[in-house]
Amino acid sequence: MEYAIRFKDVSKSYPLYHSITGGIKRFIFNLPGSIRALKNARFEALKDISFDVSRGECLGIIGKNGAGKSTILGLIARVLKPEKGEIYVKGRVSPLLELGAGFHHELTGRENIILKGVLMGLTKKDVMKKMDEIVGFSELKEFIDQPIRVYSSGMLARLGFSVIAHLDPDILLIDEILAVGDLEFQKKCIAKMEEFKKNGITIVFVSHSMAYVERICERAMWIEDHRNKMIGTAQIVVASYRGVG
C-alpha cells in the first residue's frame, strides 16, 4: 500500500500567553526566573498523534472545537512544525483552506487566485489557463474583480474551494469550508470531492457535519483533548462520537 501521509507520535505545542500571576511586583523582583517561566509555558495542542492515510483515501477528522483538528492540517501543509514526532507527506498539498484565512483582503478574487496558485508551486501561466474554470465554478460573477474584503463568508468559501479544487493537488486539505456555503454550493463541493476520489486524489476533510463525513470518508479519526481517541471506519467513529456528543 502506498501512503500519502504518515504521522508518527506527533506532538505540537503553542506558546502559552498566560497572565502574570502573583502580582507585578513579585514578577519584577524575580525577573530572570519570571521571564523563563513565561517563555517556557507551552500549551499542548496535539499529543502523540499517529495515523496513516493511503493514496486516494479520504480521511475525515472530527472532534470538539479546540481539539486540534486544524492543527493537524497545518502540520500536513507544513505551515506548522511539530516539536516531536515524524511527519511524512508525499505529493503536492493544496494550500490550507480555513474559513476566512489565507487570503489577502486588499487583492481582488482574481488576484488571490493567482497568488494561491503560485504559492502552490504553479506558474502564473498555468494558473491563468485555469482561471475561467475557477471563476466559473465559484459563481462569483462580477465580484471576482472586487477586493475580497467586501465578500461575505460564503463568498470567501466559494473562492477558496474553487481555487484549491482546480489546481491539481495530490492531497486536498479541507477545513470546515462547507458550513458557510449555501446548500447548492455545498452539493457542488461534495460532487467535486467525489470526482477527486474517483481520480485517486487523497483528501483530508475536517468537518462538524457528520452526514458529509459519513458520505465521503472511508475512515474517520476522532480527536479529543488533543489526542487520537479513535480511528476507523467513518460510520463507526461517527456513531461513537454522536453517542458522546
Ligand SMILES: Nc1ncnc2c1ncn2[C@@H]1O[C@H](COP(=O)(O)OP(=O)(O)OP(=O)(O)O)[C@@H](O)[C@H]1O
Ligand atoms: N496559533 C496558536 N497559538 C496558540 N494556541 C493555538 C494556536 N492555534 C491553535 N491553538 C490552540 O490549539 C488547540 C487546537 O486548536 P485547533 O485550531 O487545531 O482546533 P480545532 O480542532 O480545529 O477546533 P475547531 O473545531 O474550533 O476549528 C486549541 O486549544 C487552540 O486554542
Ligand SMILES: [Mg+2]
Ligand atoms: Mg479548526
